[in-house]
Amino acid sequence: MSPRKSVAEARRTRDRILEHGIAIASVDGLDGLTIGRLATDLGMSKAGVLGHFGTKEALQLAALDGAAAIFSRTVWAPAEHRPPGLARLRAVCEAWITYLETDRDTFPGGCLFTTAAVEFDARSGPVRDAVGRLLRVWRRRLAAEVRTAVAEGELPAGTDAEQLVYELGGLYLALNQELQLFGAPGAAERTRRGLDRLLGPGAPADPALTSRAS
Template structure:
């Protein structure tokens, strides 16, 4: 086997492990993501899994990175071509609602980031730091769009982008709970109305 083919196969195997890891973690949490469970699901040995990641923590971090890539692909990329500022922010918000409405098609157990934030908010360590970093990066992106909207005159000059982003995140945490815990079919439209009111007030 050539070194190039060997490297390609190793990369594909790693991708399979991470994809399965995302599916498991969305249902059972990152702590439920065990080397043994992955080995059984994928028909691999534990040593084979460890050969790619070394530790459970490294696997958890890789799983978070993959989930982040999926989230950006589903929520950010469909809106990326819109005019920066309020038009793009509204497109992102609508894609975010759609993502949460259909998240079980993407993550079997629902939004991995919401699960991970609850699972690790009272812990220390690298995984908690990674979860917090990804949430901060997303909020920073929202703040950036809000600032562009203020600069363009789409929102009043006195708008506080940090405050509006804070409230936006709250809306979507509430939407995730309403869908996941209560299976509320009205939650997406309630969120749209709340979003319209928030941006109008801003």
């Protein structure tokens, strides 16, 4: 086997481990992401799994980074072509709903970051720090769109961007709970009504952002 082919095969194996690990973590938390379980599920040796990550903590951190990349690709990328400000913010919010409603294969237990935040909020260490860092990055991105919307006159002058982002986060925490714990069929529509209260009445959802839900 050539060195190039060997590296590519190692990357595919690592990606396969991470993909399964992210699915497990969304259901059982990052503590449920054990080397032994992954090895058994994937028909690998423990040494084979460890060879890609070294430690359980490194695996947990890699799972968080992998989930963040999926989230960005699923929620941010479909909306990034929209004009900055309210149009992009609304598109992001719609894609966020679709992500929580439909990404059951990738995240069978719902949003991994919601699970991880509850699991690690009272702890200390690199994993807790990584969860907080990723969530803060997302909040800053949303707040930037809010500030642009205010500057463009799309939201009222004096709108507190951090407060609005705080309330948006509450809507999506509620949506994740409604879908995961209660299986509520009307949860997405309730979320959209909440968005209208926070952002003002919006145009009908773009089919390009909701097609994954059909």
